[in-house]
Amino acid sequence: AQTVTQSQPEMSVQEAETVTLSCTYDTSENNYYLFWYKQPPSRQMILVIRQEAYKQQNATENRFSVNFQKAAKSFSLKISDSQLGDTAMYFCAFLLGGSEKLVFGKGTKLTVNP
Amino acid sequence: GAGVSQSPSNKVTEKGKDVELRCDPISGHTALYWYRQSLGQGLEFLIYFQGNSAPDKSGLPSDRFSAERTGGSVSTLTIQRTQQEDSAVYLCASSLVQGLRYNEQFFGPGTRLTVL
Numbered sequence: 001a002q003t004v005t006q007s008q009p010e011m012s013v014q015e016a017e018t019v020t021l022s023c024t025y026d027t028s029e030n031n032y033y034l035f036w037y038k039q040p041p042s043r044q045m046i047l048v049i050r051q052e053a054y055k056q057q058n059a060t061e062n063r064f065s066v067n068f069q070k071a072a073k074s075f076s077l078k079i080s081d082s083q084l085g086d087t088a089m090y091f092c093a094f095l096l097g098g099s100e101k102l103v104f105g106k107g108t109k110l111t112v113n114p
Numbered sequence: 115g116a117g118v119s120q121s122p123s124n125k126v127t128e129k130g131k132d133v134e135l136r137c138d139p140i141s142g143h144t145a146l147y148w149y150r151q152s153l154g155q156g157l158e159f160l161i162y163f164q165g166n167s168a169p170d171k172s173g174l175p176s177d178r179f180s181a182e183r184t185g186g187s188v189s190t191l192t193i194q195r196t197q198q199e200d201s202a203v204y205l206c207a208s209s210l211v212q213g214l215r216y217n218e219q220f221f222g223p224g225t226r227l228t229v230l
Contacts, residue, residue, distance in 0.1 A: 043205075043224045044117075044223045045207075047218065050218075091156055097216070100145065100164070101172075102149075102159065104157040
């Protein structure tokens with residue numbers, strides 16, 4: 001079974017600075033996808049960024065980028081120029097190719113301080 | 115367009131009572147998912163519906179939990195004889211299955227269930 005581990009329960013960063021959230025996963029498969037979701041206090045899960053395992057190039061979405069290390073099974077999220085609106089829970093998730101079941105880590109609570 | 119909606123937003127019930135949680139997926143989405151988010155935990159898969167196929171119930175924690183999807187649209191998650199450990203946020207998601215490599219899931223705001 002696949003597992004996702006987020007080792008940082010809480011993190012904080014000053015506005016405009018950069019922060020990196022860690023995620024590791026365990027799988028013996030080669031075809032899979034990785035995601036970072038943001039969950040603000042409204043509880044709505046919002047997809048931040050995704051990475052296909054077969055792509056070597058790290059995904060980027062504006063201020064959000066990932067460092068995907070396939071051999072190390074690591075998938076960290078970097079948030080640049082942090083904004084107050086980035087304050088939220090961040091979940092790393094794994095999806096096996098052909099499956100519909102997302103497997104989530106326990107989340108990291110990020111607080112951006114003014 | 116409208117996103118996934120869930121009702122009620124919050125539900126408080128007494129131990130032993132039955133509850134029903136509702137999910138309205140995005141119009142046209144053929145797949146629907148239920149997840150449970152317990153305090154301090156990530157989301158846990160419960161059940162998945164796709165079109166007219168038999169649902170994947172592999173994540174349901176006990177036979178007190180059941181779900182149905184009527185007319186390929188609205189879904190109801192029912193928890194019978196609720197227990198305190200059922201207290202959690204129940205999240206619904208939907209996706210448009212297009213035969214792509216993967217189908218992005220769009221989430222609703224969830225229902226927070228509290229069992230006293």
